[in-house]
Amino acid sequence: ELKVEQNPLFLSMQEGKNYTIYCNYSTTSDRLYWYRQDPGKSLESLFVLLSNGAVKQEGRLMASLDTKARLSTLHITAAVHDLSATYFCAVDIWNTGKLIFGQGTTLQVKP
């Protein structure tokens, strides 16, 4: 069965702390996406990772992809309250355009 699993599913952290969200997947793919969703809102694209070893950074967020381990990470540096949201990873199955999403990680950053 094709699976994309995120952990943790819920993360409560203090401002200024660092943490990592993990996204494991069970199929061959070298295309992985990270999205952010604020409560009651649509999804916003954060990162597109297209090859093994890809690393992208935007502000306090950094995403990486290890296709051999079938693992992507979203690292949060010195969290701020504005980063509170739900974060989804999604994998493109066999690079076909068919996407499987992780369950989402709800991040709560406390002032």
Added chain:
Amino acid sequence: EAQVTQNPRYLITVTGKKLTVTCSQNMNHEYMSWYRQDPGLGLRQIYYSMNVEVTDKGDVPEGYKVSRKEKRNFPLILESPSPNQTSLYFCASSLLEAGGDEQFFGPGTRLTVL
């Protein structure tokens, strides 16, 4: 403004009454896709399209139809809606450049089937 639009944004209907949710993008994107989002189940892909006249099933296509007659439009059709299709629906589009690109999501359509 580059955007993906969906209509309607909210819809309450009854079982069996055919409905169409429209999706349109103004970015000349080849790829378009429909998702549903349900509490505890996350997002699941319904159908996707790599270009005009090309559509493929996603993870949960049962009970839905789509068509892609024009590049900008990708309507989602529920021929005979049932209560288990009550959900929040998102349309998205992207370029196919280099095999993958960021997806732009529409605002969502909240559908309730009674």
